[in-house]
Structures are given as C-alpha cells and as structure tokens.
Amino acid sequence: MPSTDLLLVLAAAGCWIIAAGAGALARTSERTFLGLGLAAALLAAGGAAHALWTGHLSGLAFRFWGLTAWAEMDSLSALFLVPLQVLGALGLVYGSAYWPLPVGKGRGVPLRCCYALLVAGLTLVFVLRQGLLFLVAWELMAVSAFFLISTEHDKPEAAKAGWVYLAATHVGTAALVAMAILLARRVGGPLWVPAQGPASGLDLAILALAVVGFGFKAGLLPLHFWLPAAHAGAPSHVSALLSGVMLKAGIYGILRVSSLLPPVPHAGALLLALGAFTALYGAAYALAQADYKRLMAYSSIENLGIIAMGIGLGMAGRAVGDPALAALGFAGALFHMLNHAAFKGLLFLGSGALLHATGTRRIDELGGLAKLMPRTALAMLPGVLTVSALPPFAAFASEWFLYRGLFAGLLRGNPWSASLALPALALTGGLAAVAFGKFYGAVFLGEARGPAGAGAHDPPTPMTWPLAILGVLCLALGLAAVPLLPLLERALSPLLPGTPIPLSTLLSGDLRLFLVLQLLLIAAGVPLVAWVRRGFAEKTSVPPTWDCGYAAPTARMQYTGGSFADLWSALLPGIRARVRTPRALFPPPTGFHPTQRDPLGLDALEPRLAQLADRLLRFRRLQQGNLSVYLLYVLIALLGVFLWMLVRAWMRG
Amino acid sequence: MLHDLLIALTMLTNFTLVATHRVQKSIQVAAFQGVLLGFLPLSMGLWRHTHVLLLAAATILVKGWLIPFLLRRAMRQVQIHREVNPYISYTLSLMLCALGTGISLVLAHNLPLKPGDAHGLFVPAALSTLFTGFLLLVSRRKALTQVVGYLVLENGIYLFGMLLVEQMPLLVETGILLDLFVGIFVMGIVINHIRAAFDSTDTLRMAELKD
Numbered sequence: 042m043p044s045t046d047l048l049l050v051l052a053a054a055g056c057w058i059i060a061a062g063a064g065a066l067a068r069t070s071e072r073t074f075l076g077l078g079l080a081a082a083l084l085a086a087g088g089a090a091h092a093l094w095t096g097h098l099s100g101l102a103f104r105f106w107g108l109t110a111w112a113e114m115d116s117l118s119a120l121f122l123v124p125l126q127v128l129g130a131l132g133l134v135y136g137s138a139y140w141p142l143p144v145g146k147g148r149g150v151p152l153r154c155c156y157a158l159l160v161a162g163l164t165l166v167f168v169l170r171q172g173l174l175f176l177v178a179w180e181l182m183a184v185s186a187f188f189l190i191s192t193e194h195d196k197p198e199a200a201k202a203g204w205v206y207l208a209a210t211h212v213g214t215a216a217l218v219a220m221a222i223l224l225a226r227r228v229g230g231p232l233w234v235p236a237q238g239p240a241s242g243l244d245l246a247i248l249a250l251a252v253v254g255f256g257f258k259a260g261l262l263p264l265h266f267w268l269p270a271a272h273a274g275a276p277s278h279v280s281a282l283l284s285g286v287m288l289k290a291g292i293y294g295i296l297r298v299s300s301l302l303p304p305v306p307h308a309g310a311l312l313l314a315l316g317a318f319t320a321l322y323g324a325a326y327a328l329a330q331a332d333y334k335r336l337m338a339y340s341s342i343e344n345l346g347i348i349a350m351g352i353g354l355g356m357a358g359r360a361v362g363d364p365a366l367a368a369l370g371f372a373g374a375l376f377h378m379l380n381h382a383a384f385k386g387l388l389f390l391g392s393g394a395l396l397h398a399t400g401t402r403r404i405d406e407l408g409g410l411a412k413l414m415p416r417t418a419l420a421m422l423p424g425v426l427t428v429s430a431l432p433p434f435a436a437f438a439s440e441w442f443l444y445r446g447l448f449a450g451l452l453r454g455n456p457w458s459a460s461l462a463l464p465a466l467a468l469t470g471g472l473a474a475v476a477f478g479k480f481y482g483a484v485f486l487g488e489a490r491g492p493a494g495a496g497a498h499d500p501p502t503p504m505t506w507p508l509a510i511l512g513v514l515c516l517a518l519g520l521a522a523v524p525l526l527p528l529l530e531r532a533l534s535p536l537l538p539g540t541p542i543p544l545s546t547l548l549s550g551d552l553r554l555f556l557v558l559q560l561l562l563i564a565a566g567v568p569l570v571a572w573v574r575r576g577f578a579e580k581t582s583v584p585p586t587w588d589c590g591y592a593a594p595t596a597r598m599q600y601t602g603g604s605f606a607d608l609w610s611a612l613l614p615g616i617r618a619r620v621r622t623p624r625a626l627f628p629p630p631t632g633f634h635p636t637q638r639d640p641l642g643l644d645a646l647e648p649r650l651a652q653l654a655d656r657l658l659r660f661r662r663l664q665q666g667n668l669s670v671y672l673l674y675v676l677i678a679l680l681g682v683f684l685w686m687l688v689r690a691w692m693r694g
Numbered sequence: 695m696l697h698d699l700l701i702a703l704t705m706l707t708n709f710t711l712v713a714t715h716r717v718q719k720s721i722q723v724a725a726f727q728g729v730l731l732g733f734l735p736l737s738m739g740l741w742r743h744t745h746v747l748l749l750a751a752a753t754i755l756v757k758g759w760l761i762p763f764l765l766r767r768a769m770r771q772v773q774i775h776r777e778v779n780p781y782i783s784y785t786l787s788l789m790l791c792a793l794g795t796g797i798s799l800v801l802a803h804n805l806p807l808k809p810g811d812a813h814g815l816f817v818p819a820a821l822s823t824l825f826t827g828f829l830l831l832v833s834r835r836k837a838l839t840q841v842v843g844y845l846v847l848e849n850g851i852y853l854f855g856m857l858l859v860e861q862m863p864l865l866v867e868t869g870i871l872l873d874l875f876v877g878i879f880v881m882g883i884v885i886n887h888i889r890a891a892f893d894s895t896d897t898l899r900m901a902e903l904k905d
Contacts (some may be wrong), residue, residue, distance in 0.1 A: 669840075
C-alpha cells in the first residue's frame with residue numbers, strides 16, 4: 042500500500058508533538074523523552090527511506106477547517122526528511138548530555154520541548170501541500186526555532202540574536218503568505234498542484250516572492266544578517282539542527298515552488314549568480330571570524346550559496362529544455378544538501394564539545410586541544426576535510442556534480458552566469474579550506490594560547506557517538522556516490538516530470554574512476570600513517586612542541602587564528618588589522634589586533650534601521666491622544682470605503 | 695406603513711440629537727430613539743417569531759429605561775448639564791447631519807445589496823444614524839455626550855441588523871444588547887472616576903494620558 046509511508050511520517054510528526062508535550066512537563070524523565078523522540082525519528086526515517094528506495098508517491102487528502110487539504114510524500118520530500126530525522130535523533134542523544142535537565146537554570150525543559158516541536162514542524166513542512174497548512178507548519182518551525190535560539194536569553198547577545206531572527210523570519214513569512222495567495226490564484230485552489238499553461242508575469246512574481254521568503258530562511262545574500270548570531274548563540278545541538286536542516290527548508294521551498302510553475306526564463310541564471318555571490322561571501326567572511334561557531338555559521342551561508350547555485354543551474358537547464366544540465370544542477374544541489382547536513386551537523390556538534398570542555402568560543406584562546414581531547418579531534422577531522430571539499434569525502438563528490446554542470450552550461454546554456462559561477466565555486470572551495478585549516482590548526486594543534494583549555498577533556502559517551510556516526514557518514518557519502526545516483530534520480534523526478542534523467546549515464550563513469558582512486562588513496566594512506574606513527578612510537582619520549590633549539594619556547598610564538606587568516610582576508614571590506622610596526626633598535630612591545638565587520642551584516646544594517654525609525658517618528662503626529670480625533674479617523678475610513686464602493690459600482694455601470 | 699413612519703421619526707430624532715445643548719435632553723432623545731427602534735420589529739408584522747418579540751421587549755427595556763437611568767445617574771454624579779463649546783458648532787453639526795443623511799440616501803441606492811433589501815428606508819436610515827453617532831462622538835467634548843454618541847452609533851447598527859432580523863439568532867442580538875449595557879455601565883463608572891481624578895470630564899484633558 043503506497044500511502045503507508047506517508048502515514049508513518051505523519052505518525053512520526055504526531056509522535057514528535059507528543060514528545061514535546063511530554064518534554065514540557067518537568068517530571069517526565071530524560072529516558073522517556075529520548076525514547077519518544079527516537080521512536081518518532083525511526084518511524085519517519087523508515088517511511089521516508091522506503092519511499093526513497095521504491096520511488097512510490099504517497100498522498101493523503103483530508104479536510105481541515107472546511108478546506109480541502111493534501112499531504113504528499115514524493116521522493117523529493119523523502120530526501121529532505123531522512124537527514125532531518127537522522128540529525129534530529131543524533132541531536133536528541135547529544136543534547137541529553139550537552140544540556141541535561143538539572144543544569145542551566147531549569148532551561149532544559151523548554152529547550153527539549155521546543156526541540157521536539159521544531160522537528161515536528163519541519164517534518165510537516167516537508168509533506169504538507171496546501172498553502173494554509175504549509176504556512177502553519179512553517180510558523181511552528183520558525184517560532185520554536187526562536188525559542189531555541191534565545192535559550193540563553195540572559196546573555197544580551199543571545200537575546201538580541203533571537204529577536205533579530207524573529208523579525209527576519211516573519212518578514213520572510215509575510216513574503217510567503219503573499220506567495221501562497223498568488224500561487225493559489227495561479228493554480229486555482231489552495232492545493233499545491235502543478236500549474237498549467239505557459240509562463241507569465243504572475244509566475245515570475247510568485248518565484249520572486251518565494252526566493253525572498255525562503256531566502257530569508259536559507260540565508261541567501263542580503264537576507265543572511267540574522268544567521269551568524271543566531272547559530273552562534275543557540276545551544277550547539279540546536280545549531281546543528283538549524284544549520285543542517287532548517288536552512289534546507291528554505292531550499293526545499295524554492296525547489297518545490299519552482300517545480301509547480303512552468304520554467305521562467307532567466308530566473309535560473311539570476312539564482313546561479315546570487316548563489317555564487319553568497320557562497321563566495323560566506324567563505325570569505327568565515328575565514329575572518331574569531332569565534333568558531335560564527336565561523337561555522339558563515340560556512341553555512343557559503344554552503345547554502347553552493348546549493349542555490351545548483352538550483353539556479355537546474356532551473357536554467359529546465360528553462361532551455363536541457364535535461365542533462367537540469368539533472369546535474371538539481372542533483373548537485375540535493376547531494377550537497379545531504380552532505381552539508383552531515384558535515385555541518387558534525388562540525389556544530391563538535392564545536393559544542395569544545396564549548397562544553399573549554400567554555401569559550403574564541404579561537405585565539407584555545408590551542409593544542411588534540412592532546413587533551415583526542416577523540417573529538419579525530420571525529421572532527423572528517424568534517425573539516427569534507428567542508429574543504431577534499432576527496433574522498435562527501436562534499437567533493439557533490440561539488441563535482443556542480444563543476445560538471447557548470448562546464449556543460451558554459452558550453453551550451455548560459456555562458457555569462459556559468460563563467461561567473463565557475464571561478465566563484467573554485468575560490469569558495471579554497472577559502473573554505475583555509476578557513477577550516479585555520480580553525481582546526483588553531484584549536485587542535487600547537488600549544489594552548491590561554492588558560493581556557495587547561496582542564497579540557499573528551500565529552501561523555503552520548504556526545505561522542507553522534508560525532509563518530511556523522512564522521513563516518515561524511516566518508517561513506519563520499520565513497521557511496523555511485524549507488525546513490527539512482528536515489529538522486531528518483532528524487533529529481535518531481536522536479537523534472539516527464540523527462541528522462543540521464544544522471545547515471547553522465548556521472549557513473551567519473552564517479553567510478555574517483556572511487557577507485559580514492560580507495561587506492563586510502564589503501565596507500567593507511568599503511569603510510571601507520572608506518573609514520575610506528576616511527577614515533579619507537580622513541581622513548583615525546584618532546585614538547587618546538588623543542589628544537591629554542592631556549593624558552595612559548596605559546597605566543599605560534600600563529601594565532603587571526604594572523605593566519607589575515608594573509609587571505611586583508612583585502613575584504615570591513616576587515617581591519619591594527620598593527621604597530623616595530624621601529625628603532627629596542628622596540629617596545631607591539632601587537633596585532635584584527636577586527637572584522639560584516640559589510641552586509643547586522644552591524645551595517647542597524648544604523649540604517651535606526652535612521653529609518655527616526656524618520657518614521659514624524660507619523661507620531663497622528664497619535665494625538667484625543668479620542669475624538671481617533672474616531673474621526675474611523676469615520677474617514679468608513680466614508681472612504683463607502684466612496685470606493687460607489688465609485689466601483691459607477692465604473693461597472 | 696407603520697414601520698416607515700417609525701424610521702422617519704428615527705431620522706428626525708437624529709437632527710434633534712445633534713442640535714441639542716442640554717445633556718438631559720440628549721439622553722431623553724436617545725432613549726426615545728431606542729424605544730422607537732424597539733417597536734420597529736413589531737411594526738414590521740413579525741409577531742409570530744417568539745425571539746423577535748423577546749428581542750423587542752429587551753431592547754425597549756434596556757434602551758428605554760436601563761441605559762437612560764445609568765446615564766442620568768452619572769450626570770447627577772458629575773454635575774454636568776450642558777455641553778458647552780463643542781468642537782463643531784451646533785449649526786454646523788446640523789448641516790453636517792443633513793449632509794450625512796443626504797449621502798446615506800445616495801449611498802443606499804448604489805450599494806450592492808440583495809434585491810429584496812434595497813427598497814425602503816432601512817439602509818439610508820441605518821447609515822444616517824451611524825453618521826450621526828460618529829458626528830456626536832467626534833464633535834463633542836464631554837465624556838457623557840460621547841457616550842450618547844456611542845449609543846446612537848449602536849442604534850444605527852441595530853437598524854441595519856433589522857434587515858436580517860428573521861434570520862439572526864437571538865443569541866447574537868442579546869449579545870449585542872448585553873455588550874452595549876455593560877459598555878455604558880462601565881463608562882458611567884469610569885466617567886465618575888475621571889472627574890474625581892482630573893476634576894473635569896473634558897476629554898481633551900485626557901490627551902495627557904497618551905504614552
């Protein structure tokens with residue numbers, strides 16, 4: 042029975058809501074809550090995986106408040122549901138040790154309640170296909186995320202991040218409401234079914250509103266300002282879920298809406314350029330961050346930009362009727378979405394372990410943690426290598442899809458956008474590698490730069506296991522690209538209905554070659570590492586770092602994160618380094634102080650908003666404080682309405 | 695025929711209301727208007743509906759006795775007998791009221807109503823009473839006369855509701871009536887307290903309360 046899959050997913054959403062209700066009671070034990078959440082995740086992941094495996098489409102029509110409603114799970118929804126449930130379950134296990142109930146001023150109870158609500162909302166977002174219900178699920182997700190972000194609301198930074206997020210998400214929702222209304226007019230009903238007829242101006246308006254509304258969630262460029270502070274301020278398992286899945290809800294929305302409309306010319310190329318700009322910007326400013334959670338948040342912007350590039354390429358391919366281009370673009374976006382959920386989940390959970398152990402988010406206070414936290418260091422290595430898009434890890438494979446698609450686009454479809462995007466993608470990969478090289482090198486290698494990391498130790502088992510699982514996934518997704526191809530083809534079928542998807546024929550040759558090379562690399566690398574380590578083990582003692590001839594080595598001799606990044610990021614706008622160059626024979630002590638400011642971020646936005654608020658103050662004159670005047674406004678409005686009706690009646694004859 | 699007469703009388707009371715100086719008289723006229731409207735459903739020959747009968751009785755009781763009683767009590771407590779110096783002079787109010795009545799007549803003929811409702815004086819009378827209520831609310835200074843304006847405004851809405859009196863459930867009508875009664879009850883108390891606190895019931899003084 043095909044609709045069993047959907048029923049499983051809906052039951053899982055219900056189970057998450059029950060878990061939220063149970064979690065809201067302080068007397069519910071950690072174990073009960075965990076059990077409910079894991080059961081829900083298992084149900085939904087099972088349903089979605091089955092739907093993805095068989096390619097069945099399961100739908101359910103029902104009535105809700107007198108309106109017809111439609112829930113449907115196709116393989117596209119299923120592809121988004123699987124990482125959601127996996128990351129949701131891992132975050133749940135991780136959170137039970139990261140933020141146990143007794144600590145944190147009793148915030149554990151609302152935290153776990155909102156966490157379950159967020160997962161429930163996201164689950165529903167991916168299956169509901171009716172404008173109104175979709176928006177309700179969307180708001181459930183958005184509002185529970187607000188409470189999660191402002192968990193530590195006694196810190197002014199986290200409280201502000203929460204409010205900025207709330208304002209941003211609601212502006213996005215306003216655009217989505219308009220989009221849903223126009224879409225209902227376009228398809229002739231509230232249900233989200235494919236629109237008939239050729240593309241028109243209305244389609245362009247719907248798509249533009251969708252990109253704005255969903256772009257707020259996905260952090261596409263000028264709309265990303267809420268993202269870094271929100272991800273840095275939230276508890277780490279929440280950041281993992283926000284970055285790994287909630288941002289993808291924006292991507293899902295853009296994909297879903299564009300799949301309902303006929304192809305709009307030029308929209309794909311514009312989205313491709315926007316994605317390229319976002320990716321480059323995110324990577325460049327990730328490099329400049331001094332706070333490792335903010336660094337990861339900027340890296341999320343970068344990766345969402347890469348995904349948007351894929352979607353843009355796919356839409357461009359769809360518009361020119363080139364199935365190969367469309368398949369490469371959309372498949373690259375979807376595969377990268379999957380990979381980003383794995384590696385950014387890993388990185389945020391790992392940074393939670395760092396925060397848990399050291400209590401600081403500043404890279405320049407840490408150092409040498411690989412000795413104190415060897416398991417965390419080992420588990421985060423695959424994440425760092427994946428985000429840098431290095432083989433044999435997962436992001437290399439997904440970016441390969443995009444490179445292939447962009448080269449194909451260069452030859453056929455959109456030369457200007459593809460020629461813009463290709464160097465942007467390459468530069469993005471390089472900058473991301475430098476940014477995470479800075480992070481990993483400064484935090485785990487070298488010597489401690491401050492007292493913060495002195496008592497650091499590996500986190501307890503419930504926090505280590507999720508890291509290990511995600512680390513293995515990062516490698517496995519990279520190696521299993523060939524068997525994943527049919528799954529991706531199935532997930533693409535709702536986006537490219539009625540056209541054959543030539544993904545296997547296009548890519549299986551490349552990917553097989555890569556697989557062989559990667560296996561050879563691993564086969565050669567593992568003995569090499571073992572041999573090198575054996576050499577170390579033969580020595581009787583391990584000397585401290587830099588014991589080779591320095592009389593008094595100190596941790597201040599090493600590069601800091603800031604000075605390392607300055608080599609690459611000095612030219613970016615908003616980045617300054619204050620250096621006093623030593624002069625004269627006996628120079629006084631000098632220093633290097635990098636500061637960074639996001640030129641499109643909140644720091645730049647706030648003065649302008651304050652200015653606007655000042656201008657709007659002149660409307661205060663309308664508020665006289667006199668009841669008669671207010672009633673006069675009502676009377677004028679009433680007369681205006683009557684007048685309008687008269688004029689309308691007169692115009693209609 | 696009888697109901698046309700009642701409606702015409704209602705429209706005439708509107709003119710009396712905007713032209714009167716004395717608070718005592720405006721309360722009286724508003725009560726008279728309420729009683730007229732209470733008799734209206736009976737004059738339309740709707741005897742057979744029990745709920746319409748109940749409603750008429752309740753309207754006459756509340757608008758003809760209870761509310762005027764409350765207003766008079768409030769008037770005695772605050773010792774206000776005249777509306778002096780309104781925002782809009784009485785002559786101008788009278789002209790505006792006439793203009794409003796004219797506009798209502800024009801509007802009623804052009805509004806997209808159901809064919810059955812378009813005839814008769816109901817819609818123009820409802821609109822003109824509505825405008826009169828607004829005029830009183832906007833132009834008068836004393837809180838007590840503003841309450842009278844509110845009462846007249848509600849009468850206009852009630853008149854509009856007459857179009858649907860057969861279909862409208864009793865619960866809705868009684869709800870509106872209860873709402874009105876409680877509103878005026880509370881306003882009576884509030885006016886008294888305002889006078890105790892500010893030594894005036896001139897609403898202009900309350901502009902100091904804006905945030």
